[in-house]
Amino acid sequence: MKYLSFFLLSLSLLPLSASATSEPLSQRLRGHILLQVEQHGEAWYVHPSTGARYYLKDGPTAYEMMRAFGLGITDADLARLQAGDKALISSLKGKILLQVQQHGEAFYVDPDTGEAYYMKDGDAAYQLMRFHSLGIKTADLLTIQEEIFVPLPSEPSQTEEQTSKTTEPHAKVDIRLAPAGIDTDELNAYWISKINALRAGRGLSQLSVRDELRVTGTAYAQELKNTATFTHTRQSGQSLLSWMQEWGAPLVPAPEGAVSQSVAAENIAQNEAVLSMAGVKAALDQNLQMMLDEESWDGPHYQAIYHANWNGGGVGFVFTGPIHSGKYEVLAVIHYGLLAD
Numbered sequence: 001m002k003y004l005s006f007f008l009l010s011l012s013l014l015p016l017s018a019s020a021t022s023e024p025l026s027q028r029l030r031g032h033i034l035l036q037v038e039q040h041g042e043a044w045y046v047h048p049s050t051g052a053r054y055y056l057k058d059g060p061t062a063y064e065m066m067r068a069f070g071l072g073i074t075d076a077d078l079a080r081l082q083a084g085d086k087a088l089i090s091s092l093k094g095k096i097l098l099q100v101q102q103h104g105e106a107f108y109v110d111p112d113t114g115e116a117y118y119m120k121d122g123d124a125a126y127q128l129m130r131f132h133s134l135g136i137k138t139a140d141l142l143t144i145q146e147e148i149f150v151p152l153p154s155e156p157s158q159t160e161e162q163t164s165k166t167t168e169p170h171a172k173v174d175i176r177l178a179p180a181g182i183d184t185d186e187l188n189a190y191w192i193s194k195i196n197a198l199r200a201g202r203g204l205s206q207l208s209v210r211d212e213l214r215v216t217g218t219a220y221a222q223e224l225k226n227t228a229t230f231t232h233t234r235q236s237g238q239s240l241l242s243w244m245q246e247w248g249a250p251l252v253p254a255p256e257g258a259v260s261q262s263v264a265a266e267n268i269a270q271n272e273a274v275l276s277m278a279g280v281k282a283a284l285d286q287n288l289q290m291m292l293d294e295e296s297w298d299g300p301h302y303q304a305i306y307h308a309n310w311n312g313g314g315v316g317f318v319f320t321g322p323i324h325s326g327k328y329e330v331l332a333v334i335h336y337g338l339l340a341d
Contacts (some may be wrong), residue, residue, distance in 0.1 A: 026144045029134070031094010031111040038136040044141065045069075045129065048094040048111075049286075052147040062129060063122025064151035066106045070098035072230060072268060074300060078107070081116055087296040089114035092302035104231050108132070110223060150324040173222065175214040179275055179319050179328070188214060190281055191334070192313050194288060195305055202306060210312035210339055216247045217266075217316025217333040224268070225318045232266060240266050250340040254309050264337040265304040267291070272327045275319070283330050310336045 031048035033056065039084055043056035043207050045065060056062060071092075073081070078099055081088050094111035098104045106125065107116040117132070119125035178184050188209045196206045220234070220243065227235060234243055242262055244251060255263045269291075273283035291301035313336045321328030 004205045024051075024143070025140060026053075029144070031109075033129045033133040034136040034141060035130065035133040036138060036141055038138045041130075043045070043126075043130050043133060044144075046094075046144065047147075050147075053141070053144045054147055054149040056126065056129060059126040060121035061122075061149065061151075062119075062125035065149065066096055066098070066119065066122070066125055067228070067230070068149070068151065070096045070104075070106060072232070073097045073099060073107075075099065075101045077297075077299065080297070081109070084114075085297065091293060091296065098230060101232065103233075104229065111265060124291050144310060149322055168291055173215055173218045173316075175211060175218050175314075175316065177218070178317060181276065182280060182317075182319065183277065184214075184315075184317050185319065187280060187284070187314050188276065191288075191315050193311060194284075198292075198305055204306060204308055204310055207310055207313045207336070210249075210314050210337075212247075212249045212314055212339065213228070213244075213314025213335040214316055215314075216244045216249050217314050218318075219316065220266075221316040221318040221331050221333040224333070225320065230268065230270065232268065240264060244335065244337065249335075249337060251337055252258050252340045254338060258309060260307070260309060262307065262309055264335065265300075265307060265310075267301050267304055267334040267336075269332045269334065271330050271332075272323065273330050274326065275321070277295070279327075280330055284332070287332070304334075304336055307336065309338045312337055312339045 026046065029046045032046050034044045034046065034053070036044065044053040045056050046053050047069065054065065056065065066100045073092075077088065078097065081092060081097075089109070092109045093114055095109050096117065097107040097109065100105070108119055108125070108129060109116050117128055119128055147201050176184050192207050192209050199206065223235060224230060232240070236243075238246070243252065243266060249264070251263045253265055269284075269287040271283035271287055273279040291299075291305060294300070294302035312332065316333045316335070318331040319328050320331070323329050
C-alpha cells in the first residue's frame with residue numbers, strides 16, 4: 001500500500017467535471033494518463049489522436065501500447081524536442097515516441113510540461129506513466145469512450161481472405177497482395193493524386209506511380225510485419241539507397257545545380273481501418289494530415305511531400321487483422337524517388 005500511496009500523493013486531482021467547460025473531457029485529456037481514484041487506482045491512457053481511453057493494466061500492457069501507439073521520431077527531431085522547440089512540443093504532447101534511427105527507444109511526452117521521458121521497458125513505462133497521471137473520478141472517466149486494447153501480433157499470419165502469396169526473399173514481391181476487396185493499384189493512384197495536388201500548388205513536378213517503388217515499399221513493409229518493428233533501420237543494416245537499389249529501383253543522380261542531392265525518401269505510416277476501400281482511404285487521409293501538420297517545424301514527412309527532386313512514388317501495403325472492432329491494421333511504406341524513365 002505504501003507504493004500505491006506514493007503515486008496517489010503525486011497526483012493532481014483536478015476538477016474534471018464535463019460541466020466545467022464546454023469542451024468534452026475526451027478532448028481536454030488527450031494524451032494524459034488517468035488514475036481511477038475511487039476504485040483501485042486503475043490507470044488509463046487517453047489516445048492523443050482519437051480521445052478514446054485504453055486500460056493500462058500492467059508493464060507488459062504498457063510495452064505493447066508503446067509498440068502499437070508509438071510514433072517514429074528521428075534523432076534530430078528528438079534533440080529538438082528535448083531542447084525545447086515549442087512548435088514541435090505542441091504537436092507531440094501526450095504522444096509515445098519511438099527513436100527510429102536507433103533501436104526504437106521509447107519516450108512519453110508529458111502533455112502538460114512537454115518534457116520527453118525515456119521508458120526503457122514495459123515496467124518502466126508503466127511506473128513512469130502512472131507517476132505522471134491525473135486523478136479522475138469514475139463518473140467523469142465514464143464520459144470518455146473506452147476502447148479495448150489489442151496488442152499487435154508478434155508473428156502475424158496471412159488471413160484467409162488474402163488473394164495471393166509473396167514470393168521468396170529478394171525476388172519480385174507481390175505489390176497487389178491484399179485482403180479481398182482491397183485494390184492496392186487504386187490506393188496508390190489515390191495517394192499519389194493527393195500528393196500531386198499538393199505539389200501542383202507550389203509549382204513542383206508531378207509524380208507518377210512507379211511499380212519499382214511499390215516493390216521496394218512492399219518488401220520493407222513485409223520486413224516490418226515479420227519482425228514486429230516500426231523503424232527505418234533495416235535488419236540487414238543497409239541504407240535506404242542500398243535497399244532500394246538491391247530491390248531494383250532505377251535511381252539516378254540529382255541534376256547538376258539541384259538544391260539537394262537527395263534521390264529518395266521513405267515514410268512509414270500505420271493506422272487502423274475498416275476493411276473497405278473507403279475505410280483504407282480514410283485512414284490514408286488521416287496519415288497525410290499528420291504529415292502536413294509537420295509544416296510548423298518542417299518535419300521529415302512534410303519535406304518528403306514537397307521535395308523538388310522526385311519524379312515517382314509508390315506505396316507498399318501490409319494488412320493485419322482483424323485486430324479489434326472489426327478493424328485491420330494498415331501499414332504503409334511510402335517511397336519517393338528520382339528514377340530513370
